[in-house]
Amino acid sequence: MRYVQVDTQSDPLSDKQPTTEKQKDLSRILVHELVTMGISDAHLDEHGYVYATIPSNTDKDVPVICFCGHVDTAPDASGTGVIPILRQGYDGATITYPDNAHLTLSPADFPYLNQLKGHDIITASGTTLLGADDKAGVAAIMDAAHYLVRHSEIKHGTIRILFTPDEEVGKGTAKVDIKKLGAAFAYTLDGGEQGSLEDETFSADAVQLVIRGVITHPGYAKGKLVNAMKVAGDILSKLPKTHLSPETTEGHEGFIHPVRIDGSAERCTIDFIIRDFDTPELVIKEAVLKAAADEVVTNHPGASFDFIVTEQYRNMKEVLDKHPQVIAHAREAIARAGMTVTMESIRGGTDGSRLSFMGLPCANLFTGMQAIHSMKEFVSVQDMNKAVETIVYLVQVWEEREGAAAQ
Numbered sequence: 001m002r003y004v005q006v007d008t009q010s011d012p013l014s015d016k017q018p019t020t021e022k023q024k025d026l027s028r029i030l031v032h033e034l035v036t037m038g039i040s041d042a043h044l045d046e047h048g049y050v051y052a053t054i055p056s057n058t059d060k061d062v063p064v065i066c067f068c069g070h071v072d073t074a075p076d077a078s079g080t081g082v083i084p085i086l087r088q089g090y091d092g093a094t095i096t097y098p099d100n101a102h103l104t105l106s107p108a109d110f111p112y113l114n115q116l117k118g119h120d121i122i123t124a125s126g127t128t129l130l131g132a133d134d135k136a137g138v139a140a141i142m143d144a145a146h147y148l149v150r151h152s153e154i155k156h157g158t159i160r161i162l163f164t165p166d167e168e169v170g171k172g173t174a175k176v177d178i179k180k181l182g183a184a185f186a187y188t189l190d191g192g193e194q195g196s197l198e199d200e201t202f203s204a205d206a207v208q209l210v211i212r213g214v215i216t217h218p219g220y221a222k223g224k225l226v227n228a229m230k231v232a233g234d235i236l237s238k239l240p241k242t243h244l245s246p247e248t249t250e251g252h253e254g255f256i257h258p259v260r261i262d263g264s265a266e267r268c269t270i271d272f273i274i275r276d277f278d279t280p281e282l283v284i285k286e287a288v289l290k291a292a293a294d295e296v297v298t299n300h301p302g303a304s305f306d307f308i309v310t311e312q313y314r315n316m317k318e319v320l321d322k323h324p325q326v327i328a329h330a331r332e333a334i335a336r337a338g339m340t341v342t343m344e345s346i347r348g349g350t351d352g353s354r355l356s357f358m359g360l361p362c363a364n365l366f367t368g369m370q371a372i373h374s375m376k377e378f379v380s381v382q383d384m385n386k387a388v389e390t391i392v393y394l395v396q397v398w399e400e401r402e403g404a405a406a407q
C-alpha cells in the first residue's frame with residue numbers, strides 16, 4: 001500500500017530512459033529497504049534499474065535465479081494521488097468507491113471475486129488505477145527477500161533481484177544489463193490469478209503501410225488525382241470483419257490490428273500490429289494484409305505503397321521449451337504452496353518474452369492482480385502472500401533439483 005502511493009506512471013511519448021524520472025522515486029525506496037534488510041549490494045543505475053543479490057547459502061552449485069518486477073504503472077489511467085483502501089474480510093458484495101459514485105466492482109463483472117470471499121482486498125478510491133500491476137509483484141519479491149534473509153535454514157543458490165522501469169510502454173528491457181545481472185533463469189512476478197503460470201506470449205510484428213497518392217490542384221484534378229486517404233480507407237474496409245481482428249478473437253487466435261492512421265491526400269500511413277502465438281503464422285497474416293493492399297492499389301492507378309515489417313517480440317515458449325526445468329520447478333513450487341497450477345497464455349508481450357530472447361529464459365508467475373490498467377484494479381492480500389510463498393518454495397526446489405556438489 002505504500003508502494004502504490006508513489007506515482008510511477010511511464011510515458012509512451014517520451015524518448016528518455018527511463019521515460020519518466022518519477023519512476024526512480026519508488027526505485028530509491030526499494031534500494032533503501034533492500035539495504036536495510038542487509039542486501040548490501042542493492043543499487044539503482046542511471047537508467048532506472050534496481051539490481052540486488054541475495055547470496056547463496058548452500059554448499060551446492062545452483063544456477064543463479066532472477067526475480068523481476070516492474071515499478072511503472074500503465075498510462076491508461078491516472079497513477080497520481082493513488083489512495084489504496086484495504087477492505088478486510090470481503091463478503092462477496094458489490095464494492096463501491098468513496099471518490100467515484102459511478103464506479104462499482106461486482107462479481108458479475110469479475111467472477112474471480114467469488115473466489116475471494118473472506119480475503120482482504122485492496123482497491124484504489126475510484127479516480128485512479130491501483131498500480132497492483134506491478135507493485136503487487138514488486139511487493140511479493142521484496143517480502144520474499146525479507147523472509148529469505150531472515151531464514152538461513154532455507155537453502156538456496158544465488159538470487160538476483162531486478163526491478164525495471166517502463167514495462168508498460170514496451171521499454172522495460174531496453175537498458176537492462178544481462179551480463180551484470182548474471183542470472184541463468186528468471187521469473188517475472190507480473191501475472192494474475194492465484195496459481196497461474198504463464199509460459200507463452202504472442203509473437204509480434206509491426207507493419208507500416210505507406211500509401212502514396214497522386215496530387216494535383218483539386219479544381220483541375222479530373223482523371224488525375226488519387227487520394228491516398230481514400231486508398232487507405234479502402235484497404236481498411238477490405239480487412240476481414242468476422243475474424244483476424246482483436247474484437248473477434250480470443251484464446252490462441254491471432255489478429256491483424258490497425259492502431260494508427262496518419263496522413264493527407266498525398267501520402268498516408270497506417271500502422272498495424274500483427275499477433276499470433278505461432279511465429280510462422282505472422283508471415284501468413286502479413287500476406288493477407290499485403291494482398292488487400294495490392295488489390296486496392298491496383299484499382300487506383302498511379303497510387304503506390306511500401307509495406308514495412310518490423311519484428312517486435314517473439315513467443316517466449318520457443319525459448320522456455322528448451323529449458324523445461326523453468327516451468328517444471330515453478331509448477332512444483334505452486335503445488336507446494338497448496339495451489340492448483342493453471343497454465344496461461346498471455347495475449348500480449350511481457351518483459352519475460354524479451355528477456356527470454358536476450359538469453360535469459362523467463363516465465364511469468366501470478367501476483368493476484370486483477371482488472372489491471374483500470375480504476376477497478378484490485379488485489380487480494382492472501383493471493384499476494386501465496387506469491388511470496390511460491391518464491392520461497394521455488395528457490396528451494398532449484399536448490400534441491402539443480403544443485404550440484406561443488407567442485
Ligand SMILES: [Zn+2]
Pocket residue numbers: 070133134167190
Ligand atoms: Zn505488468
